[in-house]
Amino acid sequence: MIRIDIITVLPELLESPLSHSIVQRAKDKGLANIVIHNLRDYGKGKYRQTDDYSFGGDAGMVIMIEPVYKIISKLKNERQYDEVIYMSPDGTLLDQSISNSLSLKSNLIILCGHYKGIDHRIREHLITKEISVGDYVLSGGEIPAAILCDSIIRLIPGAISDETSALSDSFQDNLLAPPVYTRPASFNGWEVPKVLLSGNPKLIREWQESQSFERTKKLRPNLLK
Ligand code: SAH
Numbered sequence: 001m002i003r004i005d006i007i008t009v010l011p012e013l014l015e016s017p018l019s020h021s022i023v024q025r026a027k028d029k030g031l032a033n034i035v036i037h038n039l040r041d042y043g044k045g046k047y048r049q050t051d052d053y054s055f056g057g058d059a060g061m062v063i064m065i066e067p068v069y070k071i072i073s074k075l076k077n078e079r080q081y082d083e084v085i086y087m088s089p090d091g092t093l094l095d096q097s098i099s100n101s102l103s104l105k106s107n108l109i110i111l112c113g114h115y116k117g118i119d120h121r122i123r124e125h126l127i128t129k130e131i132s133v134g135d136y137v138l139s140g141g142e143i144p145a146a147i148l149c150d151s152i153i154r155l156i157p158g159a160i161s162d163e164t165s166a167l168s169d170s171f172q173d174n175l176l177a178p179p180v181y182t183r184p185a186s187f188n189g190w191e192v193p194k195v196l197l198s199g200n201p202k203l204i205r206e207w208q209e210s211q212s213f214e215r216t217k218k219l220r221p222n223l224l225k
Helices: 021-028 065-078 096-102 120-125 142-153 201-219
Strands: 002-008 032-038 051-053 061-063 083-093 107-112 129-132
Touching (some): 083 120
């Protein structure tokens, strides 16, 4: 069972992406527990303030260290965490090997930034890992956090009904997945490759392996290095 605590100022953004399909099934089966925390509950004063103007006068609000420190300290008092992750455009680019290794952990905290970002002292003193979902900027860390959780949880044994299915996906073994087809075998005169209809598992596997290799060579040659 993996437990993931997500800290956000916009819990609504996370609820739907983490309540369907494989992720929901993993939660139902007790393989994953995702707990979403509203940072606002730890904010100060009548307005439960969580952000403030940035020093130096740049435009845009910055998430404050106090509420983040409060919630992270509270969680750390309750259990031992393997990583405290901040979703950030300047973090390490997420790839399958990061997801593989995080899927073996027991307790993770994911902090979502918003607005202009978070007080840098949070990153210096509280965060152990920074992850980006790509070289572009989004409005908040919630969608990146959902991407990270989905990619981790589908790897947990039992989350996908066919155990081998996650292993045959792209990027495992540094290869892209082979093409897949379903009925009908002929549509508009567009045919499914004959070998897939042959019923010969050995031939099919060989065809899939060569397709994986060819597609990787053509589309992602850097994976083969
Ligand atoms: N001013 C920051 C961007 C802030 S975007 C900068 O230029 O680097 C607001 C929040 O969205 C960030 O705090 C981060 O949590 C999230 N975010 C935006 N783009 C992201 C990306 N590519 N990967 C992960 N998180 C991202």
